[in-house]
Amino acid sequence: MNDRLRIAMAQLNLLVGDVRGNTLAVIDAACRARDELRARVVIFPELALTGYPPDDLLLRNDFLGEVSAAIAQLCRAVRDVTLIVGAPVRSATGLMNAALVIEQGRIAATYAKHYLPTYGVFDDTRYFEPGSAPCVVEVAGCRIGVTICEDAWHPEPVAWAVQMGAEVVVNLNASPFDQYKRAAREAVIRERIGESGVAMLYCNMAGGQDEVVYDGASCAFGRHGDLRVRAPRFRPGLVPVDLLQRGGGWEALEGSIEEDPSEEAVLYDALVWGVRDYVEKNGFPGVIIGLSGGIDSALVTCVAVDALGAERVETVMMPTQYTSEISWTDAAALAGSLRIRHRVIAIEGVFKAFSETLQPVFADAPADVTEENLQSRIRGTLLMALSNKQGKLVLATGNKSELAVGYATLYGDMVGGFAPLKDIFKTDVYSLARYRNELGEVIPQSILTRPPSAELRPNQLDTDSLPEYIVLDTILAAYVEEDRSVEEIVAEGYDRATVEEVVRLVHRNEYKRRQAPPGVKVTTKAFGRDRRYPITSGFARGR
Numbered sequence: 001m002n003d004r005l006r007i008a009m010a011q012l013n014l015l016v017g018d019v020r021g022n023t024l025a026v027i028d029a030a031c032r033a034r035d036e037l038r039a040r041v042v043i044f045p046e047l048a049l050t051g052y053p054p055d056d057l058l059l060r061n062d063f064l065g066e067v068s069a070a071i072a073q074l075c076r077a078v079r080d081v082t083l084i085v086g087a088p089v090r091s092a093t094g095l096m097n098a099a100l101v102i103e104q105g106r107i108a109a110t111y112a113k114h115y116l117p118t119y120g121v122f123d124d125t126r127y128f129e130p131g132s133a134p135c136v137v138e139v140a141g142c143r144i145g146v147t148i149c150e151d152a153w154h155p156e157p158v159a160w161a162v163q164m165g166a167e168v169v170v171n172l173n174a175s176p177f178d179q180y181k182r183a184a185r186e187a188v189i190r191e192r193i194g195e196s197g198v199a200m201l202y203c204n205m206a207g208g209q210d211e212v213v214y215d216g217a218s219c220a221f222g223r224h225g226d227l228r229v230r231a232p233r234f235r236p237g238l239v240p241v242d243l244l245q246r247g248g249g250w251e252a253l254e255g256s257i258e259e260d261p262s263e264e265a266v267l268y269d270a271l272v273w274g275v276r277d278y279v280e281k282n283g284f285p286g287v288i289i290g291l292s293g294g295i296d297s298a299l300v301t302c303v304a305v306d307a308l309g310a311e312r313v314e315t316v317m318m319p320t321q322y323t324s325e326i327s328w329t330d331a332a333a334l335a336g337s338l339r340i341r342h343r344v345i346a347i348e349g350v351f352k353a354f355s356e357t358l359q360p361v362f363a364d365a366p367a368d369v370t371e372e373n374l375q376s377r378i379r380g381t382l383l384m385a386l387s388n389k390q391g392k393l394v395l396a397t398g399n400k401s402e403l404a405v406g407y408a409t410l411y412g413d414m415v416g417g418f419a420p421l422k423d424i425f426k427t428d429v430y431s432l433a434r435y436r437n438e439l440g441e442v443i444p445q446s447i448l449t450r451p452p453s454a455e456l457r458p459n460q461l462d463t464d465s466l467p468e469y470i471v472l473d474t475i476l477a478a479y480v481e482e483d484r485s486v487e488e489i490v491a492e493g494y495d496r497a498t499v500e501e502v503v504r505l506v507h508r509n510e511y512k513r514r515q516a517p518p519g520v521k522v523t524t525k526a527f528g529r530d531r532r533y534p535i536t537s538g539f540a541r542g543r
């Protein structure tokens with residue numbers, strides 16, 4: 001009997017809905033794992049054949065028909081290696097979020113995910129029925145227990161597999177990135193190992209999918225909870241894990257372990273992968289960004305260049321009489337150091353034409369936010385015109401702080417198909433910009449040091465309308481991400497009137513967020529599918 005077994009974890013970047021493409025990627029990874037890594041078993045992410053989350057595609061018979069055909073193709077195409085691969089599979093009563101064990105052209109076993117998450121971005125119970133039986137398969141004398149993602153966050157599924165004789169447990173994942181997620185995952189895996197005493201392998205997806213980005217970081221732990229293998233963040237790849245039978249059980253041997261460079265580096269890479277995959281998977285030739293000389297558009301431009309290359313990114317400065325000289329020069333300097341195409345399109349003439357057109361209606365009404373928004377909307381219209389003409393995607397530059405309190409213009413600076421900073425607080429925008437400059441000084445220092453301004457009226461500063469960002473962001477993190485109450489936040493020492501006003505603005509601006517473009521989730525609670533609030537609501541409205 002063999003006392004060694006190599007399992008490969010296929011950390012793949014898949015495309016939701018592209019069953020044919022995903023199946024080819026699975027076949028290719030299985031063959032390479034067998035031929036190049038000499039692996040006996042290859043494990044794949046959760047729902048690898050469909051990508052995750054397939055959402056309501058799962059309600060379509062034609063889509064599920066494609067999946068059945070793909071499973072048959074997989075059985076035909078791969079021999080001499082055992083595949084454990086995620087796919088939706090019909091049961092007698094409904095649909096299972098399944099892991100198929102495929103061996104020598106046949107399905108040797110089918111496991112149905114037991115714990116179906118419905119919190120955060122997840123909606124598994126909308127489609128799937130929970131499984132109730134453990135699944136253990138024997139390969140080369142090693143009994144392998146199979147679990148899927150959320151299963152590992154509860155004690156039972158791993159415990160049941162071990163009771164059925166599993167000597168190693170594998171976990172197939174579609175686990176989206178957030179700042180604290182990798183530590184949380186590794187802590188639950190260690191907990192499971194503490195309870196069960198078996199080695200565990202955790203295989204995750206890589207790459208961006210609409211509002212989430214999968215950070216990979218697939219890993220393996222030994223029987224005593226020690227980290228043995230950890231794959232890189234975000235990047236797809238095949239990761240071997242060697243198991244050795246000793247002392248009456250199977251132990252994972254030490255392999256390569258990736259460490260994170262820094263928190264900012266990981267966050268920045270999450271944005272880069274989110275933008276890259278959104279642009280590539282939706283087939284855009286490039287992106288267009290309104291570059292104001294401010295920090296938000298500067299950071300978005302850097303992320304876009306790092307994601308796509310300089311030749312696929314172009315920026316437009318659209319000045320008015322309120323645009324300061326330094327904004328012009330800083331925007332041009334940034335574009336110059338990134339070597340991207342940069343245009344200037346003055347909007348004074350358009351603004352004048354709009355104002356004259358409205359004059360008979362507005363008569364002597366004093367200038368107010370209407371005129372400010374008009375400038376923003378002219379810019380939005382021009383960016384969308386460039387997008388239509390060139391087929392490129394407009395990137396919106398709004399950050400989480402602004403979006404939280406509605407400090408952005410609908411159909412103005414909120415235009416665009418994707419919002420890279422949607423889940424990044426303004427204070428983090430600064431730390432990410434500083435981090436990017438450490439890799440090579442591209443953002444002019446004055447962009448980092450000038451106080452933020454929308455430049456929509458003379459001498460305007462963001463702090464005219466909003467608390468200092470350090471205060472605003474702390475209140476927002478407590479209220480939005482941690483669901484703490486006004487009373488609790490005030491008890492931390494924040495001014496009651498400020499907290500109440502911020503909370504009122506958060507609720508009042510739900511309508512804006514519902515119309516905002518998607519962006520990458522990087523925190524524990526992002527606006528979008530991760531946080532679902534009513535638009536029409538009497539909560540915290542104020543009197």
Ligand SMILES: Nc1ncnc2c1ncn2[C@@H]1O[C@H](COP(=O)(O)OP(=O)(O)OC[C@H]2O[C@@H]([n+]3cccc(C(=O)O)c3)[C@H](O)[C@@H]2O)[C@@H](O)[C@H]1O
Pocket residue numbers: 369372373376402406407408409410412413453454456462465511
């Ligand atoms: N519940 C609701 N459901 C659906 N629609 C609703 C609504 N409440 C208002 N509306 C609509 O929304 C309109 C108000 O929204 P909107 O037109 O966007 O305008 P509004 O929110 O009034 O003003 C935009 C604010 O964002 C600031 N801004 C703009 C641009 C850039 C930046 C920056 O620094 O980045 C800041 C600007 O200085 C101003 O304070 C209303 O006139 C109404 O049509």
Ligand SMILES: Nc1ncnc2c1ncn2[C@@H]1O[C@H](COP(=O)(O)OP(=O)(O)OP(=O)(O)O)[C@@H](O)[C@H]1O
Pocket residue numbers: 289290291292293294295296297298316317318319320323379397398402413452453454455
């Ligand atoms: N003069 C301009 N030329 C081109 N785009 C602009 C200009 N002013 C604003 N924009 C666009 O509108 C967005 C909102 O900009 P604004 O200056 O109002 O606020 P901001 O949130 O401080 O953003 P930034 O830090 O990029 O300036 C900008 O990020 C940019 O995309």
Ligand SMILES: NC(=O)CC[C@H](N)C(=O)O
Pocket residue numbers: 046117122148149150151153173174175176185
């Ligand atoms: N797809 C899932 O079941 C994911 C749930 C899990 N707790 C995670 O995010 O890691």
